[in-house]
Amino acid sequence: MSASTLPPEIVLSILEKTYYQPDGRPDQPLLTSAALVCTAWSAPAQALLFRTVTSLKATNVTAFYAAVGQDTKRARQLGVYVRSLEISVGNNANLSCSVAFLVNVLMRCPRLYELALHTYGIHELPEDIIQNLQGARLDGLRALSLSNFGVQSPIVFQLLAIWPHVQFFKLGSEVAAVPPGMRRGIWRQPASAAQNANEPPSATDEIQGSPTRLYDLVLSRSPSATALGWLLASSSGTLRILDVRDGLGPLTRAVILPHAPHLRSLRFLRFSLDSIALLRECTHLEEFVLYHIPTVVPVAPHVPRTVQHFKFRNPIFNHSTKLQPVLDVVRALPNLSIVTCDSLCEELEDFGRMREACEERGIEMERDDKPIWVHEDPVIPRRLPRRKSVSNFALMV
DSSP, X not given: OOGGGSOHHHHHHHHHHTSBOTTXXXXXXXXXXXXXXXXXXXXXXXHHHTTEEEXXXXXXXXXXXXXXXXXXXXXXXXXXXXXXXXXXXXXXXXTOBOHHHHHHHHHTOTTOOEEEEEEESOOSOOHHHHHHHHHTOOTTOOEEEEESOOTTOOXXXXXXXXOTTOOEEEEOSOOOSOOTTOOTTTSOOOSSTTTOTTOOOOTTOOOOOOOOOOSEEEESSOOOHHHHHHHTTTOTXXXXXXXXXXXXXXXXXXXXXXXXXXXXXEEESSOOHHHHHHHTTOTTOOEEEESSOOSSSOOGGGSOTTOOEEEEOOOGGGOOSOOHHHHHHHHHOTTOOEEEEOHHHHTSTTHHHHHHHHHHHTOEEEEOOSOTTSOOOSSOOSSSSOOOOGGGGGGOO
16 A cells, blocks of 8 residues: 555554654654655645744744735635744844734634744834734633743733633743732832832732633743732632742742642752742642752652652753652652653662662653753643643644
């Protein structure tokens, strides 16, 4: 049987099996080649090729728009395929397209589920752009990632007001701007809000904050306590996954603490005494992730015994030669069923003791070598760990 006579469902199955590369990114060269094999392969390959569109900027966004922007049935179909889009916008002619052009692109992707937006030189969105983005009607947008904006930029507040249905949010830059609607009686107003944006809320303070009810929050950089309070204002009881990749100070911790009992997964790039204070309050935690092996602050005594999946990494930039701190965690957790580590951990001398400890208790061991900046699929998992998988496509609609 030749490639051209294979049933469509077999072709799709083959392409889905090879969709992800080992680093967690779609295999765009393979999909591009598959689309050229024959007519029978072209449609399913193009559907997967356009599903995830990455690194759009000034140099290539015109070519993408030429494919989806024409007033033809085929162009409209290609735009419908797009579920995940990464694009740079702003004033850098080499790196980004204009905000107005962003609107045109988004209007051609009506079923967009995930948007990663890098902004350069944009302080805030003008009113006409806000209205146009609202007119794009991206009602299915559930995942948003923002980075490269200025610390005093209100763009986070603007975009989350436009897209209130976002459930998965990645914050890639610091936020020190004062949230909209902040005044005495809603949020404690410092003498100088600009100088004291980190003022923590009192027990009686409330804030008219973001309408988004977040399920998953990644903090690559820490916002001010005021901005974080605004961000989480509607997420009481809904926030389940928290990924902290910057220093966790006492003010930030104070804002997060009320959400701790509801968390299913907690992840740290840096483990500190403030991390311990938050970890202790996570009474229903199912998953605990460390992006390095702590060597100064003890971990095991503070991990909730409810944890079923423990994941740790041993990156080159913070390499440890001993597994004892994480081995102690494995031995301390009575409900543990899965341990995930990377290949650098397997090279250490005491990895054999880790494997023996898991085998004795029937704990499954998995390896994950994907870069830590490659995130899981933004879906609500039935059980943890959550993974990148084509099986999640049906949930990203």
